[in-house]
Amino acid sequence: MKVFLVYVRDENFCRLLPKELDRSNSGKGRIKVMGFPPLGIQTLAPVLRQHGHRVRMFDTCHPQMQAEHIAQAVAEERPDVIALSFLSTTTYPAVKSLAQRLKLGAPQIPIIVGGAFATMNSDRILGDCPAIDCVGVGEGEELLPDYLSNLADPGSVAGLVWRNGGEIVENVLRPLIGDLNQFPYPDRTSLPIDFIESLPLDVPAVLSLDKFCTMQTSRGCPYACIYCDIPSLARGKWRYRSSEHVLGEMQQLNDMGYRSIYLTDDHFLLNRKRISEVCRGIIERRLQFQWGCEGRVDAVAVDQLPLMKKANCNFLAFGVEAGTQKVLDRLNKKQTLKQVEHAVSEAKRHGIARVHGFFVIGSPGETEEDILASFRFAARLKLDTFGFNRLCVYRGTPLWQEYIDRGIIDDARDWDKWFKCSDIDPSVLSSERVNRRRMKGYALLFARRIFGRPIRTYKLLRIFGRHMKKSDILKLLWSPFRRRTLTRKPDLPARMIELGLEEPERGAVSTM
Ligand code: B12
Numbered sequence: 076m077k078v079f080l081v082y083v084r085d086e087n088f089c090r091l092l093p094k095e096l097d098r099s100n101s102g103k104g105r106i107k108v109m110g111f112p113p114l115g116i117q118t119l120a121p122v123l124r125q126h127g128h129r130v131r132m133f134d135t136c137h138p139q140m141q142a143e144h145i146a147q148a149v150a151e152e153r154p155d156v157i158a159l160s161f162l163s164t165t166t167y168p169a170v171k172s173l174a175q176r177l178k179l180g181a182p183q184i185p186i187i188v189g190g191a192f193a194t195m196n197s198d199r200i201l202g203d204c205p206a207i208d209c210v211g212v213g214e215g216e217e218l219l220p221d222y223l224s225n226l227a228d229p230g231s232v233a234g235l236v237w238r239n240g241g242e243i244v245e246n247v248l249r250p251l252i253g254d255l256n257q258f259p260y261p262d263r264t265s266l267p268i269d270f271i272e273s274l275p276l277d278v279p280a281v282l283s284l285d286k287f288c289t290m291q292t293s294r295g296c297p298y299a300c301i302y303c304d305i306p307s308l309a310r311g312k313w314r315y316r317s318s319e320h321v322l323g324e325m326q327q328l329n330d331m332g333y334r335s336i337y338l339t340d341d342h343f344l345l346n347r348k349r350i351s352e353v354c355r356g357i358i359e360r361r362l363q364f365q366w367g368c369e370g371r372v373d374a375v376a377v378d379q380l381p382l383m384k385k386a387n388c389n390f391l392a393f394g395v396e397a398g399t400q401k402v403l404d405r406l407n408k409k410q411t412l413k414q415v416e417h418a419v420s421e422a423k424r425h426g427i428a429r430v431h432g433f434f435v436i437g438s439p440g441e442t443e444e445d446i447l448a449s450f451r452f453a454a455r456l457k458l459d460t461f462g463f464n465r466l467c468v469y470r471g472t473p474l475w476q477e478y479i480d481r482g483i484i485d486d487a488r489d490w491d492k493w494f495k496c497s498d499i500d501p502s503v504l505s506s507e508r509v510n511r512r513r514m515k516g517y518a519l520l521f522a523r524r525i526f527g528r529p530i531r532t533y534k535l536l537r538i539f540g541r542h543m544k545k546s547d548i549l550k551l552l553w554s555p556f557r558r559r560t561l562t563r564k565p566d567l568p569a570r571m572i573e574l575g576l577e578e579p580e581r582g583a584v585s586t587m
């Protein structure tokens with residue numbers, strides 16, 4: 076069968092590399108993009124080929140892979156199935172409009188969608204968008220080939236949610252894949268796109284012009300932070316590929332010339348032994364790339380950090396989240412400030428070049444003083460970079476359920492939205508106050524950095540300065556103080572819209 080695999084992007088998180096930065100040679104017909112590769116479709120393509128299917132991939136970050144081009148390719152090549160892949164709530168409107176367009180041109184070709192948001196909202200999507208014929212819930216490696224073999228009998232495909240006439244049918248849940256080592260490595264060559272190691276921000280922040288890709292060595296996370304839907308997506312399990320399988324892929328990437336790899340694992344740092352095996356393998360094989368990953372501070376196998384450094388790990392991102400224990404506990408983060416300090420200082424002591432801290436502000440119960448405490452805490456830590464985002468709530472998280480229980484969110488009407496907590500929750504400071512505190516906090520943090528650690532700050536700016544214009548570095552430094560304009564702004568819950576409220580009724584709804 077012929078299958079079109081289309082990755083639909085959130086355009087806030089990718090950019091074409093500006094011409095003036097495009098110094099190295101790309102192959103003929105290839106473009107350069109600052110962003111993350113579409114690992115979902117790159118993973119599924121070779122699996123489908125192994126089953127004997129022909130696959131064509133599209134990624135909407137490519138200027139020649141926009142809705143009209145995909146529609147034209149559908150008309151010319153008449154694939155048997157169109158599979159749309161996307162990650163988050165923010166991309167759903169684009170997926171819907173693409174599905175409608177493709178369906179209009181080729182009503183007989185089935186359209187199946189999958190990915191994190193689709194998994195959490197399968198029945199709602201089918202109820203909402205007639206152009207989409209079915210949703211694949213969860214991992215696609217076994218589900219998609221099964222679906223292709225049973226196009227005439229969708230009822231037999233575990234994990235499929237589909238439309239039987241007017242009725243939405245949810246088949247039995249497909250079990251999680253037991254052995255993640257059984258699949259071929261992702262296809263990173265068929266798309267005519269070279270991804271550049273960069274921060275996908277509104278200012279082009281290119282970190283290196285090295286060949287860059289992402290890789291996933293494990294899936295899931297056993298924790299239950301209230302704002303995260305990974306535990307629900309991965310059913311509370313952490314599953315991993317063997318170190319040999321991971322090293323095989325790393326060897327391939329190394330031989331293909333990749334020199335920068337980002338591990339998109341939800342929690343890479345969970346298993347000491349595995350980290351050790353992977354790192355030793357990288358060292359023994361003399362693999363050339365630099366790599367980075369994310370993880371929890373309490374899991375850092377401190378004794379592995381020297382080995383990680385030796386194995387060319389140059390970036391570590393920690394979910395720090397807050398600088399007060401009160402807020403950490405409210406978020407059910409199950410970590411202490413002491414653990415944060417320890418992990419960050421050990422990572423720096425062992426020479427990890429860039430240690431990043433993810434923070435959230437505007438959490439339930441957080442005061443202005445708590446926000447400032449987070450900035451002060453960040454200033455004390457030896458972090459190289461940090462991001463302070465306002466806490467958001469997505470369907471599938473414990474916080475979403477809490478908001479339903481508190482009467483803030485109406486699941487039936489709000490399911491396809493995402494919210495900044497400060498816009499909807501009366502127990503959260505108003506967005507205006509959060510933003511004001513953030514500006515103050517950033518000013519404090521920058522001042523402490525520049526005057527307290529001038530050499531480190533200079534070195535860091537030099538990393539950015541290698542590929543960025545001075546004016547862009549200034550813009551980047553200034554960006555925390557500017558208002559960001561997202562293509563799709565967060566919504567308000569149906570209840571607030573109905574009542575004509577632009578702010579939650581602070582004090583009127585009970586807090587938990
Ligand atoms: C890397 C990453 C990013 C990267 C972007 C990656 C990219 N390609 O553009 C960056 C940092 C830019 C990013 C940004 C954002 N992200 Co993000 N991201 C991730 C992360 C950590 C890994 C994604 C990944 O590489 N997975 C590996 C591949 C192999 O998995 P996959 O794509 O899911 O594909 C598998 C299945 O889903 C399925 N599948 C996929 N497509 C299809 C299609 C069909 C037809 C079928 C049957 C199956 C199928 O099969 C694949 C193999 O099993 C995930 C967490 C996660 N575990 O998924 C969060 C995650 C997807 N992101 C999330 C969010 C919220 C965002 C942002 C909105 C954050 C923000 N507010 O700024 C933005 C918007 C992203 C967007 N829409 O493009 C949430 C989504 C929650 C939700 N309900 O919406 C997640 C789940 C994280 C979380 N903790 O909640 N993200």
Ligand code: SF4
Pocket residue numbers: 295296297298299300303304305306341342371394
């Ligand atoms: S935020 Fe991180 S630690 Fe918390 S549940 Fe999600 S993946 Fe796990």
